[in-house]
Amino acid sequence: MEIGWTCNRRQRQVLVFFVLLSMSRARAELGPYSVVEETERGSFVANLGKDLGLGLTEMSTRGARIISQGNKEHLQLKVQTGDLLINEKLDREELCGPTEPCVLHFQVLMEKPLEIFQAELRVKDINDHSPMFTEREMILKIPENSPLGIAFPLSNALDLDVGSNNVENYKISPNSHFQVLTRNRSDGRKYPELVLDKELDREEEPEILLTLTAMDGGSPPRYGTAQVRIEVVDSNDNAPEFGQPFYRVHIPENSPVGSLVVTVSASDLDSGVYGKISYTLFQPSEDISKTLEVNSVTGEIRLRKQVDFETVQSYEVDIKATDGGGLSGKCTLLLQVVDMNDNPPEVTISALTSPIPENTPEIVVAVFSVSDPDSGDNGKTISSIQDDLPFLLKPSVKNFYTLVTEGSLDRESRAEYNITITVTDMGSPRLKTQHSITVLVSDVNDNAPAFTQTSYTLWVRENNSPALHIGSVSATDTDAGANAQLTYSLLPPQDPHLPLASLVSINADNGHLFALRSLDYEALQAFEFGVGATDRGSPALSSQARVRVLVLDANDNSPFVLYPLQNGSAPCTELVPRAAEAGYLVTKVVAVDGDSGQNAWLSYRLLKATEPGLFGVWPHNGEVRTARLLSERDAPKHRLLVQVRDNGEPPRSASVTLHVLLVDGFSQPYLPLPEATAEQALADPLTVYLVVALASVSSLFLLSVLLFVAVRLCRRSRAASLGGCSVPEGPFPGHLVDVSGTGTLSQSYQYEVCLRAGSVTSEFKFLKPIIPNLSSQSRGKEVEENPSFRNSFGI
Numbered sequence: 001m002e003i004g005w006t007c008n009r010r011q012r013q014v015l016v017f018f019v020l021l022s023m024s025r026a027r028a029e030l031g032p033y034s035v036v037e038e039t040e041r042g043s044f045v046a047n048l049g050k051d052l053g054l055g056l057t058e059m060s061t062r063g064a065r066i067i068s069q070g071n072k073e074h075l076q077l078k079v080q081t082g083d084l085l086i087n088e089k090l091d092r093e094e095l096c097g098p099t100e101p102c103v104l105h106f107q108v109l110m111e112k113p114l115e116i117f118q119a120e121l122r123v124k125d126i127n128d129h130s131p132m133f134t135e136r137e138m139i140l141k142i143p144e145n146s147p148l149g150i151a152f153p154l155s156n157a158l159d160l161d162v163g164s165n166n167v168e169n170y171k172i173s174p175n176s177h178f179q180v181l182t183r184n185r186s187d188g189r190k191y192p193e194l195v196l197d198k199e200l201d202r203e204e205e206p207e208i209l210l211t212l213t214a215m216d217g218g219s220p221p222r223y224g225t226a227q228v229r230i231e232v233v234d235s236n237d238n239a240p241e242f243g244q245p246f247y248r249v250h251i252p253e254n255s256p257v258g259s260l261v262v263t264v265s266a267s268d269l270d271s272g273v274y275g276k277i278s279y280t281l282f283q284p285s286e287d288i289s290k291t292l293e294v295n296s297v298t299g300e301i302r303l304r305k306q307v308d309f310e311t312v313q314s315y316e317v318d319i320k321a322t323d324g325g326g327l328s329g330k331c332t333l334l335l336q337v338v339d340m341n342d343n344p345p346e347v348t349i350s351a352l353t354s355p356i357p358e359n360t361p362e363i364v365v366a367v368f369s370v371s372d373p374d375s376g377d378n379g380k381t382i383s384s385i386q387d388d389l390p391f392l393l394k395p396s397v398k399n400f401y402t403l404v405t406e407g408s409l410d411r412e413s414r415a416e417y418n419i420t421i422t423v424t425d426m427g428s429p430r431l432k433t434q435h436s437i438t439v440l441v442s443d444v445n446d447n448a449p450a451f452t453q454t455s456y457t458l459w460v461r462e463n464n465s466p467a468l469h470i471g472s473v474s475a476t477d478t479d480a481g482a483n484a485q486l487t488y489s490l491l492p493p494q495d496p497h498l499p500l501a502s503l504v505s506i507n508a509d510n511g512h513l514f515a516l517r518s519l520d521y522e523a524l525q526a527f528e529f530g531v532g533a534t535d536r537g538s539p540a541l542s543s544q545a546r547v548r549v550l551v552l553d554a555n556d557n558s559p560f561v562l563y564p565l566q567n568g569s570a571p572c573t574e575l576v577p578r579a580a581e582a583g584y585l586v587t588k589v590v591a592v593d594g595d596s597g598q599n600a601w602l603s604y605r606l607l608k609a610t611e612p613g614l615f616g617v618w619p620h621n622g623e624v625r626t627a628r629l630l631s632e633r634d635a636p637k638h639r640l641l642v643q644v645r646d647n648g649e650p651p652r653s654a655s656v657t658l659h660v661l662l663v664d665g666f667s668q669p670y671l672p673l674p675e676a677t678a679e680q681a682l683a684d685p686l687t688v689y690l691v692v693a694l695a696s697v698s699s700l701f702l703l704s705v706l707l708f709v710a711v712r713l714c715r716r717s718r719a720a721s722l723g724g725c726s727v728p729e730g731p732f733p734g735h736l737v738d739v740s741g742t743g744t745l746s747q748s749y750q751y752e753v754c755l756r757a758g759s760v761t762s763e764f765k766f767l768k769p770i771i772p773n774l775s776s777q778s779r780g781k782e783v784e785e786n787p788s789f790r791n792s793f794g795i
Contacts, residue, residue, distance in 0.1 A: 030108065030119035033084070037092040037123050042085050045075070045121065048108060049082020052117065056082065063111035067350045069371075074104060075121065092123045093160040100125070100162040107397065109350060114364050116397040127165040127218025131157035133226035134286070138212070140194070141231045141326030144202040149195060151181070153318070153330065155283040156191035157214030157224050164217035166190075172228070173211040180212065186334075187316055191283065194228065202232040231326075238269040239327035240277045242319075247333045253309040254340045261292065264299040266321035266329055273324030282320035282330055291315060292335070301333065309339040310373040341378040341427025346371045347435040350400070355440035358411040365391065365439055366403040370423050378427035385419055393421075411441040412478045445483040445537025449475040451545040458513065461552040462521040470504070473511040473545060475533035483537035486511075491530035491544060500529050504549070513547070521553040522594050555648025557594035559602055561656045564589070573659045575698065578630045586615065589622035589656055591644040601647035607655060608641035615660070617642055624658060636662045663695060 033046045049059050060079045068074055076087040096102035101122050108117040135155050142152065159166045170192035172180040177198045182190050192212060208230040216222050242264060249262045268275045278296040281288065292315065294301045301319070315335040322328040351367040372379040383393055383401060390406040403419070417439045424432040451473060458471035477484040488511040493500040505514050511533070527549055534542040564572040564587070574587045593600040604622040609615055614634060616627040624640065638660040645653040 030117050032103070032120045032122050034122040034124055035086065035090065037090050037126055038128065039086050039090065041088055045084040045086060047082050048077065048084050052082075052108070054082065056080065061112065063109075065109050065111075067107045067109050067369075069105055075106060077108075090123050092125050092162075093129070095123060098162060102162075107350075107400070109367065111351060111364075114367065114396075114402060116367070116400055118397055125162050125165055127161055127216060127220075127222060129160040129165075130222035131159045131167045131214035131216055131224035133157045133212075133214065133224060134283070135226060137227040137229060139229045139231065141233050142196070142200060143325060143327065144200045144232050146196055146200065148197065148199065152194040152196075153183075153282065154180070154192040154194055154212060154228065155226070156189060157226070158285070159214075159216050159222075159224075161216065161218065166216055167214050168217035168221075169215055171213045171215065173213075175208065175210055177208060178210065178230075185316070186332075200232045206232050208232070233326050238274070238323075240266040240268040240321040240323050240329040242266045242321060242329055242331040245331050247319075247331060248336070249333065250336050250338050251303075251307065252338045252340050253307050254342055255303060255306065257303055257305055259303045261301045261303060261335060262333065264294075264301065264319050264321075264331060264333070266299070266331075268321075268323045268327075270323060270325065274327075276324045277321050280320050280322065282318035284317050287312070288315055288317045292317065294319065307335075307337045309337045309375070310343060313337055339375045339378055341374055341425060341429065341431060343373045343378075344431040344433045345381045345423040345425050346373075347421055347423055347433055349435070349437065352437060354438065355442035356405070356409070357442050358409045358444050359446060361405065361408050363405045364402050365405060365419075366437060367396070367400060368403070368421065368435075369398075369400045371399060372425050374425065374427060378425055380426040382424045382426070384422050384424075389417060389419060391417070391419060409441050411443050411480065412447060415441050415480075417441070443480040443483050445479055445535060445539070445541060447478045447483075448541035449477045449486050449533040449535055449543045451475045451533065451543060453545065455546040455548065458547065458549045459552055460515055460519060460549060462519050462554045463556055464515050464518055466515065466517050468515045469512055470515050470549065471513050471547075473506075473513065473531050473533075473547065475511070475543065475545075477533075477535050479535065479537065483535055485536045486533045487536065489532050489534065491532050493529050495527075498527055498529070500527075503527065504529070506531060519551050521551045521596070522557065524551060526550045553596045553599055555595055555599040555646065555650070555652060557599075558652040559591045559593045559644040559646055559654045561644060561654055562590040562592060564656060564658065566656055573661050574624075575661050575663050575695075576626065576630070577702075578632070578634075578662050578664050580626055580630055582626055582628050584626040586624040586626065586660060587658065589617070589624065589642050589644065589658075591622065591654065591656075593646050595646065595648065599646055599648035603645050603647070605643050605645070606640060607643045608639075610638040610640075611635060614638065615640055630662060634662060638662070 030048065030051055031046070035043070035045055048064070049056060054062070054064075059077075059082045064077060064079055066073075066075050066077045066084075073087050074090060076085050077083075078085060092102045095104065102125070104121045104123065106119055106121065108119055110116070133155060138155055140152055154170075157167050157170075167190050169182045169190070170180050172178060172192075172194070177196065177200060178194050179197055181193045181195055183193050184190055192214075210228040210230065212226050212228050214224045214226075243266070247262050247264060251259070251261055264279060266277050266279070268277055279294050279299045280296060281292065281294055284292070291303065291305055291307060292301055293304045299319075299321075307315075314337060315333075317333050317335075318330045319333055320328050320330045347368055347370055349366060349368045351364075353363070353365055356363050356365060370381050370383055372381055385391060385393060385403070390409060392404050392406050394402045394404060396402050403421075419437050419439060421435045421437070422432055423435075424430050452475065453473075456471065456473055460468070460470045464470075473488065475486055475488075477486060487508050488506050489508065490500060490504070490506050502516055503519075505516055506512070507514075511531070529547055529549075530544050531547055532542050532544050534540050576584065576586050589604055591602055591604075593602060602622075603619045604617045605619055606615065606617045611634065613627055614630075615624060615638070617624050617640075622642070622644070624642070640658040640660060641655055642658060643653050643655045645651050
C-alpha cells in the first residue's frame with residue numbers, strides 16, 4: 001500500500017479530462033463582454049480592474065496581461081487604468097464564419113501571485129454583406145403541360161452575415177405564370193422555389209425572363225438579384241424520382257481523394273430521350289463544389305479533396321436528376337465527417353520565467369495551455385515532463401497548466417535545466433507533441449570562498465629587494481558572477497608587536513604576496529599572519545587562511561673574533577716556554593658568526609708567521625699549537641696572523657694577529673715586542689718586576705698542572721687494572737659542530753667515562769681526558785713516533 005502511494009506521488013503525468021476542468025482552481029469567469037464587429041482599434045470594451053475588484057496600481061504590480069487563443073492579439077489591456085481595448089478591427093465573418101454566436105475566449109493572467117481568469121468576448125454582427133447568387137443566370141426548361149402548383153427549386157443566395165442580417169426572403173419580378181416561395185433547409189438556410197400558377201403555352205410564349213431578388217433582414221436591408229430564364233418545352237409526362245429522398249453518409253476525415261461517398265439513383269418512367277437521366281449537384285456552395293463531385297451518368301459521388309473534421313463536420317447538398325425532357329427530381333445528401341486522430345496536441349507557452357533564483361521553493365516557472373482540435377478521446381490529453389527533474393506540473397484553469405519547482409534549486413549543483421513538456425492524446429494511434437524550454441538558475445551568494453590550503457608556508461631569503469613577490473594564496477568560490485569575484489586582504493596580526501603593514505602586502509585581486517622591505521634573518525627568522533578572501537555578493541561572505549613566512553639565512557655576516565680582542569689597545573702576548581714539546585697549546589682563537597647553518601661553520605688557518613713551520617692552527621677549533629720542539633736558535637718573538645673563515649657562499653673571513661714570546665721556564669724577563677715604542681723600552685723597573693712575578697706565577701701554575709696530571713695518571717692505571725673504566729679510542733672527528741652563534745669547537749679531546757662499580761643507576765663517576773700532560777721527554781717521543789700527529793701541525 002505504501003509503495004503504491006509513493007509511486008503515485010512521484011508520478012509527473014497530468015491527465016487532461018474535461019471532468020477535471022470543473023475541479024481545477026478556476027476563478028469566476030469574467031463577462032461575457034460584447035463588441036460590434038468593425039469597431040475601430042482602441043475602442044473601449046470594459047474595465048477589468050473594476051470587474052476584478054482591483055485598484056489602479058494592482059493591475060500593474062501584479063503583472064496583469066491578456067492571453068488569447070492562438071496567440072492572436074485581438075485585445076489589449078491598459079494596465080494603468082484597467083481598461084480592455086480593441087487591438088484591431090474585428091471581422092466577425094473572418095473570425096467565426098457562419099457560427100453564431102461568435103465568441104472569442106481569452107484569459108486574464110495575473111503573475112504575482114499567479115491567477116488566471118476566464119473571459120469571453122462576443123462579436124456582434126452588422127449587416128455589412130449583401131446577398132449574392134452563385135449563378136447570375138438560371139435556366140429552367142419547363143414542359144408546357146406542367147400541372148399547376150408544381151414547384152421548381154432555384155439556387156439560393158449566399159449572405160456572409162448571420163441571424164437577421166442573413167437572407168430572409170425571395171421575390172420574383174411581376175408575371176402572370178409564376179410566384180416564388182421561400183423555403184428553409186435543415187441547416188437554417190433559405191432557398192427559393194418557383195411555383196407555377198398559370199398554365200404555359202409554348203406556342204404563345206416559348207420563353208419567359210424573370211428577375212429573382214434575395215433580401216436580407218438587416219436595417220436597412222440589402223439586396224441581391226439573379227436572372228431566371230424559363231424555356232417552355234413540349235410535354236414530358238414523368239419526372240425522375242429518387243429511390244430515397246434522403247441519404248445520410250459517414251466518411252472518415254482521412255479518406256483519400258477519389259473515395260466513393262455514395263451512389264444515388266433515380267428512375268424515370270418515360271422512355272427514350274425523356275427517360276435518360278443525368279445527375280448534378282443542385283445549388284452547391286463553393287466549398288461543396290470543391291469537395292464533392294458527381295458522375296452525371298452513374299450517380300456516384302466522390303471526394304475531390306480530403307475532408308477535415310476540424311474544419312467542417314458535415315456537408316448537406318441536394319442532388320438533382322434531370323431527364324432528357326427537362327423534368328427533374330431531387331434528393332438530399334447529408335455527409336457527416338467522422339473524426340480521426342489526425343491532429344497532435346498543441347502546446348502554447350503563455351508565460352516563462354528564466355532565470356529563477358536558487359534556494360527559493362515553489363517558484364512558478366512557466367504557464368502554458370494545451371489544446372487538441374480533435375474530438376472525443378482524440379482530444380483528451382496527458383501532459384508530463386521528465387521524471388528526473390525537480391519540477392512538477394499542476395493543472396490550473398481549464399486547459400492551462402503551471403510548471404513549478406518541486407523544492408529549492410542549487411545552482412552550484414546544476415545551473416541549467418532542459419525541460420521537455422510531452423503532451424499525448426488518448427486517440428488511436430496516440431499522437432504526441434513535445435515542447436522544450438530551457439530554465440536557467442540564477443546565483444545567490446550562498447557559498448563562502450574556500451582557500452586551496454588552510455595554511456601556507458613561504459620562504460624568502462634575507463636581504464631581499466623591496467616589493468619582491470614571495471608567494472601567493474588562492475581561494476575559489478563556487479558561486480557565479482559578482483558572488484564569485486574575490487578580494488584578498490591581510491588580517492590584523494595576532495601579535496600586536498608585529499609590524500605586519502611594513503613587512504608584507506597582498507594584491508587584492510589575485511592574492512600575490514610581496515615583501516615590502518628587505519628582511520634580516522638575524523633580526524626576524526619567521527613571522528605568521530592571516531589572510532582573508534571576501535566575495536562581492538550581498539551579503540558578502542569570507543574565509544581565512546594562515547600564512548607563515550620563513551626567512552632563509554644569507555651569508556651576510558663575517559666571523560667576529562672574541563679572543564684575542566682586537567680593540568686597538570696594546571696587543572695580547574702569549575708566553576711559550578722554550579721547553580714546550582710539539583703540540584703544546586699556545587692559545588685558542590675564539591670566533592662567532594651571526595649567520596646560521598653552514599654560513600656559521602668556521603674554520604681557522606695560519607696565514608702568516610714570523611717563522612713558518614714553528615706554529616700550527618687546528619682548522620676546526622682555532623687552537624694554536626707548537627708544530628715542533630723549540631730550540632735556542634728560534635727567535636724569542638713571533639707574530640702570527642690567523643684567518644677565521646666561514647663556510648658560506650661566497651665565504652667571509654676575518655683575521656687576528658697573535659704575538660708569541662718564547663721564554664725559558666717563565667723566568668725570562670719580559671722582552672718588549674718589536675712594535676713597542678721607545679718609551680716602552682725605557683719603562684721603569686716596576687714593569688720588570690711585574691714580568692718576573694708573572695713568570696713565577698706561570699711556573700707555579702705549570703708545576704701544579706703537571707702534578708695534577710700525574711695524580712690522574714696514577715688513578716687511571718689503578719682503575720685500568722681493576723677493569724672499572726673503559727677508554728674510548730679512535731681518531732679525532734673531522735666534522736664541524738654548530739654552536740649557534742657561540743663559535744665552533746672541534747671535539748679534540750676524548751674523555752673516558754668511568755662508572756661506579758655496582759652502581760644501580762649507572763651514574764657518572766668522573767670524566768678525564770685520555771691524553772694527559774706528559775713529561776717533556778715522553779711528549780717529544782710521542783711526537784716523533786706519531787707522524788700523523790706531526791703532519792697535522794705542519795712539522
